[in-house]
Amino acid sequence: xxxxxxxxxxxxxxxxxxxxxxxxxxxxxxxxxxxxxxxxxxxxxxxxxxxxxxxxxxxxxxxxxxxxxxxxxxxxxxxxxxxxxxxxxxxxxxxxxxxxxxxxxxxxxxxxxxxxxxxxxxxxxxxxxxxxxxxxxxxxxxxxxxxxxxxxxxxxxxxxxxxxxxxxxxxxxxxxxxxxxxxxxxxxxxxxxxxxxxxxxxxxxxxxxxxxxxxxxxxxxxxxxxxxxxxxxxxxxxxxxxxxxxxxxxxxxxxxxxxxxxxxxxxxxxxxxxxxxxxxxxxxxxxxxxxxxxxxxxxxxxxxxxxxxxxxxxxxxxxxxxxxxxxxxxxxxxxxxxxxxxxxxxxxxxxxxxxxxxxxxxxxxxxxxxxxxxxxxxxxxxxxxxxxxxxxxxxxxxxxxxxxxxxxxxxxxxxxxxxxxxxxxxxxxxxxxxx
Amino acid sequence: xxxxxxxxxxxxxxxxxxxxxxxxxxxxxxxxxxxxxxxxxxxxxxxxxxxxxxxxxxxxxxxxxxxxxxxxxxxxxxxxxxxxxxxxxxxxxxxxxxxxxxxxxxxxxxxxxxxxxxxxxxxxxxxxxxxxxxxxxxxxxxxxxxxxxxxxxxxxxxxxxxxxxxxxxxx
Numbered sequence: 249x250x251x252x253x254x255x256x257x258x259x260x261x262x263x264x265x266x267x268x269x270x271x272x273x274x275x276x277x278x279x280x281x282x283x284x285x286x287x288x289x290x291x292x293x294x295x296x297x298x299x300x301x302x303x304x305x306x307x308x309x310x311x312x313x314x315x316x317x318x319x320x321x322x323x324x325x326x327x328x329x330x331x332x333x334x335x336x337x338x339x340x341x342x343x344x345x346x347x348x349x350x351x352x353x354x355x356x357x358x359x360x361x362x363x364x365x366x367x368x369x370x371x372x373x374x375x376x377x378x379x380x381x382x383x384x385x386x387x388x389x390x391x392x393x394x395x396x397x398x399x400x401x402x403x404x405x406x407x408x409x410x411x412x413x414x415x416x417x418x419x420x421x422x423x424x425x426x427x428x429x430x431x432x433x434x435x436x437x438x439x440x441x442x443x444x445x446x447x448x449x450x451x452x453x454x455x456x457x458x459x460x461x462x463x464x465x466x467x468x469x470x471x472x473x474x475x476x477x478x479x480x481x482x483x484x485x486x487x488x489x490x491x492x493x494x495x496x497x498x499x500x501x502x503x504x505x506x507x508x509x510x511x512x513x514x515x516x517x518x519x520x521x522x523x524x525x526x527x528x529x530x531x532x533x534x535x536x537x538x539x540x541x542x543x544x545x546x547x548x549x550x551x552x553x554x555x556x557x558x559x560x561x562x563x564x565x566x567x568x569x570x571x572x573x574x575x576x577x578x579x580x581x582x583x584x585x586x587x588x589x590x591x592x593x594x595x596x597x598x599x600x601x602x603x604x605x606x607x608x609x610x611x612x613x614x615x616x617x618x619x620x621x622x623x624x625x626x627x628x629x630x631x632x633x634x635x636x637x638x639x640x641x642x643x644x645x646x647x648x649x650x651x652x653x654x655x656x657x658x659x660x661x662x663x664x665x666x667x668x669x670x671x672x673x674x675x676x677x678x679x680x681x682x683x
Numbered sequence: 684x685x686x687x688x689x690x691x692x693x694x695x696x697x698x699x700x701x702x703x704x705x706x707x708x709x710x711x712x713x714x715x716x717x718x719x720x721x722x723x724x725x726x727x728x729x730x731x732x733x734x735x736x737x738x739x740x741x742x743x744x745x746x747x748x749x750x751x752x753x754x755x756x757x758x759x760x761x762x763x764x765x766x767x768x769x770x771x772x773x774x775x776x777x778x779x780x781x782x783x784x785x786x787x788x789x790x791x792x793x794x795x796x797x798x799x800x801x802x803x804x805x806x807x808x809x810x811x812x813x814x815x816x817x818x819x820x821x822x823x824x825x826x827x828x829x830x831x832x833x834x835x836x837x838x839x840x841x842x843x844x845x846x847x848x849x850x851x852x853x854x
Contacts, residue, residue, distance in 0.1 A: 331717070340823045341821055343781045343820075343821040343825065344825050345825070346825050346826050348823075349823050349824060374715075380823065381763070382765070382777070382822050382832060383823065384832065384835040417715045420724065420725065421763075422765040422766055423763050423764035423766075424762065425820065425821070437716075437724075438721050439718070439720035439721045439722065439723030439759065441762040442762060457721075500826060501826070502783045502787075502825035502826045503782075503825070504787075508825070508827070508828070510826065544782065577782060577783050577786070577825070583786060588786065591785050592782050595781050595782070595821065
C-alpha cells in the first residue's frame with residue numbers, strides 16, 4: 249500500500265494530520281484524538297446554527313465545482329415532513345485526483361463524523377456514502393469504521409443518547425466515472441443506469457428517491473468537524489490570497505514529479521512552491537512543460553502559467569484554468585502533449601454515458617481524429633475539425649462530461665500548437681502504429 | 684488473496700444464488716433503501732462474488748428477487764464496467780492506463796503483465812484460465828503509479844520488474 253510522505257514544513261495540516269497513523273482508523277483511536285466531540289457539539293445546536301457556521305467559514309465544495317457548502321445546505325426545505333438525504337460523493341475517479349482515497353483509508357471516522365453532522369444540519373436521518381467500486385481498500389476500512397460507529401452509539405436510532413437518528417449506508421459503485429456526477433450518482437443508488445438527470449429540479453428540491461437531497465464530496469465533509477471544533481473565524485482566516493477561497497485543501501500531485509502525493513496547504517499557496525518545494529520538482533535534467541491542475545477536466549496550463557498561479561479557486565482561473573478537484577497532472581519536457589490529450593479524450597469516450605449525442609459522438613470522434621494525427625495520417629484541417637467538434641461539445645449537454653473532454657483539447661491546441669504541428673508536418677515520427 | 688471468489692464459477696449457473704446466507708445478506712439490506720430496485724447494484728455484486736460472473740440465469744434470478752424484469756436488470760448491469768457478463772479467468776487483473784499513469788510508464792507495466800500472464804492482448808484470458816487482463820480507466824491512485832487491481836487486492840507502484848512478484852501470489 250502507498251504510504252504518505254512526512255509532512256513538509258510549508259504544509260498546513262488539518263485534514264491529513266493522521267495519514268499513516270493506523271491507530272486513528274479505529275473508533276477508540278479517533279476518540280483519543282478528539283474525534284466525535286464536534287458531532288456531540290453539533291447535536292446540541294440547532295441545525296440552522298450549523299448551516300450558518302459553515303456559511304461563515306467560507307467552505308466551498310472540494311469535488312470540483314467549488315459551490316459554497318453552507319449555501320448548498322441552506323437550500324434544503326424546512327418543515328416539509330419528507331425524508332431528506334445526504335449523499336457523500338466518494339466516487340473519486342477524476343484522473344490525477346487521489347485525495348478522497350487517502351481520507352477514507354486513514355481517517356474513516358473523520359468522514360463519518362462529517363457525514364453525521366451534515367445529515368443533522370440538513371434534516372436528514374440517512375446518509376449514503378457512494379464509494380467507487382474499484383476502491384476495495386477504502387471500502388473495507390469504511391465498512392469496519394461504520395460498524396464501530398454503530399457499536400459505540402455514534403450512529404443509529406439514538407446518537408450519543410440524544411434521541412436523534414442518523415444512519416450511514418455504504419453503497420458500492422461498479423465502474424462508471426459518470427456516477428461521480430451528482431444526479432447520475434442518485435440514479436445509481438436508486439438501482440438505475442448512471443445517466444445524469446436534467447436540472448431543474450435540483451437535488452435539494454427533488455433528489456434521491458424524489459426527496460430533498462444534498463450531495464457533498466468526501467473532503468468537504470471531512471472539513472466540517474474541524475470548523476465546528478475551532479470555529480468559522482479560524483477556518484476563514486486560513487487564506488493566503490482571495491478571501492473567497494478559505495481553509496486548507498489537499499492537492500494531489502502526480503505524473504512527472506519527484507515526490508508524488510497529497511499535500512495539504514492553505515488556499516492561495518503558490519503553485520510554483522507546491523510543485524518545486526513540496527513535491528520535489530522535476531526529475532534531474534528535466535524542465536516543467538505543463539500542468540493540468542483540476543483533475544483532467546480543466547484547461548491545460550503551460551509552465552509560465554503554472555508557476556505564476558496561486559492555488560485557490562480564483563488564482564487558477566486568473567491563469568487560464570480551474571482548480572477543479574485539485575489533482576495536478578504534471579508533465580515535464582519529455583511528455584508528448586498530443587498523446588496525453590489523446591489518452592484523456594479516450595478516457596472521456598470510454599466514460600461517456602452516451603445519453604447526449606454531442607457527447608457520445610463528440611468524445612468518440614475527437615479520440616479518432618487525435619489517433620489519426622498520432623499515426624502520422626493527420627491533415628491540416630484536423631485541428632479546425634477538432635476545434636469545431638469541441639465547440640459543439642461545450643455547454644450543450646445534460647452534464648459537463650462532454651465539456652470536460654473538449655477543454656484539454658482546445659487548450660492543448662491553443663497552448664502547444666507546435667506539438668500538433670510536428671505530427672501534421674511529419675517532422676515527428678508517429679506515436680501510434682498505423683494499422 | 685480472493686481466489687476463492689472464483690472457485691465456484693464452473694457451477695451450473697441455473698443453481699440459485701440467493702439462498703441461505705446470500706439471501707439473508709440481501710434481505711438485510713432492504714431496510715437501508717426505500718425501494719427494492721435500489722438493492723440492484725448490491726445484488727449484482729453478491730452474484731459476482733458468489734459466482735465470479737453474472738450469467739443470464741442469474742440476471743433473471745436477481746430480477747425475480749427484486750421484482751424487476753430481466754431486461755431491466757440486464758440494462759443496468761451492462762452500464763457498469765465492473766460486472767462480468769462473461770466468465771473471466773480465476774484472477775481478474777485491471778491495469779490503469781490513463782494519462783497520469785501513462786506518464787509514469789504504465790504501457791511497460793501492461794506489456795510485462797500481458798507477456799507474463801500469457802494473455803497476449805488486452806481483454807484476453809490466459810490459455811490456462813488463470814488470468815484475465817484489462818486496461819482500466821483511472822483507478823484513483825495516480826500518486827502511486829502504476830496501480831493495478833488483482834481481484835479485490837490493490838497493488839501500487841507496480842513496475843515491470845515487480846510484475847512477476849505480484850503474479851506469483853495468485854496461483
